[in-house]
Amino acid sequence: MKRRYLWLVRRAYRALRHKRLRHRHWWQDLTHKLFERRLWMPCRDTVATGLTIGMFFAVMPLPMQMIFAGIVAMRFHSNVPIAMAACWLSNPLTNVPLFLGQYWIGSKVAGSLGLQLPDIQWFKSFLHWLDDLNKSDDGRHWVPQTILNGNTGDFFLGTLISAILLAALTYPLVHLFSAIMPHHLPARPRHSAKVSSFMRKIRAQREARKQAKKAM
Template sequence: MPKKFIRRYMPDHKAVKENRYLKVFGKLLHDPNLWHLNRRSASGAFGVGLFFAFWPVPFQMIFSTAVAIIFRVNLPLSIATVWITNPLTMPPIFYGAYLVGSTVLGTEVDKFTFELSWTWLAESLGTIGPAFLLGCAICSVFFGVLGYFSLDWVWRYSVMRAWKARKSA
């Protein structure tokens, strides 16, 4: 079941290979292991994608692609999972990461208003930056590991259910 579900929503490998930002990887994208969908490659790709989804940097897809190539996990799933943090979900996710960082550091949560400017970003790095970056790092590792083991468990569970159904039929 997870294989059919994932394959339905996974981006096409031709579209991924032709992405202008991913052309820097050249022939590395032609490795057939990057396009196979099995339990190991799907779980690894989900973990890699969630790990980089919490990085507050542009071009998370490039980092996710590089690590997917290194670990030889499913590339389209890794890239698609990064998009959990999209323009609609970034504010609550990153605010949650900031709260995690503030809690771990034991600092008071500062009230702030977001502005899309370089001056606001430069000023904020001194005040909320340490808590935000620490929270992003913690969430990145936590959800990457959680995603890996969760998808691995769901995959195993669905295979066991299919075996039992086949056995009883």
């Protein structure tokens, strides 16, 4: 499993450093923080934060969840590949039961609290757009019709509750796993997170561009 993780990390790292992209300034400005080695090396704190972020976005009805998770993980200096991989929790096989479960949670919580949530029109339009975008060739819906025809306020509430609860449970569970099996998930990276020569080159180029802009 560890070898598989390292193989995937190396493939992703090399793809981001492709020779057709590495010298483009806009790409360097967009992804330069991704090349920090500490964001790719697995340890307790970075994996816990990255998996928490990934689980939060995994249950959100959003397109390109992995991109959102990767950007947020990068901003919080957590493990980027773990955050992006966690988004595979929601996939074409799990979306329907996941969305129905969120709708049920939202309706139960709203009913127990006596809340009469309004039907959120912009959210309903967004769900219809997602359904049309991801509808399969045989006519199967990406978003269940029960949700599209029901109260989207309940579904929105259930989505927030499930995302927050899943994220809140993930962080301590990763720390518990690291405490029980530290040889699989150490508290600190086994290798020092030294800055790569490629990263030093990018930083030097960015500083040179900043100095050139100030001189103009």
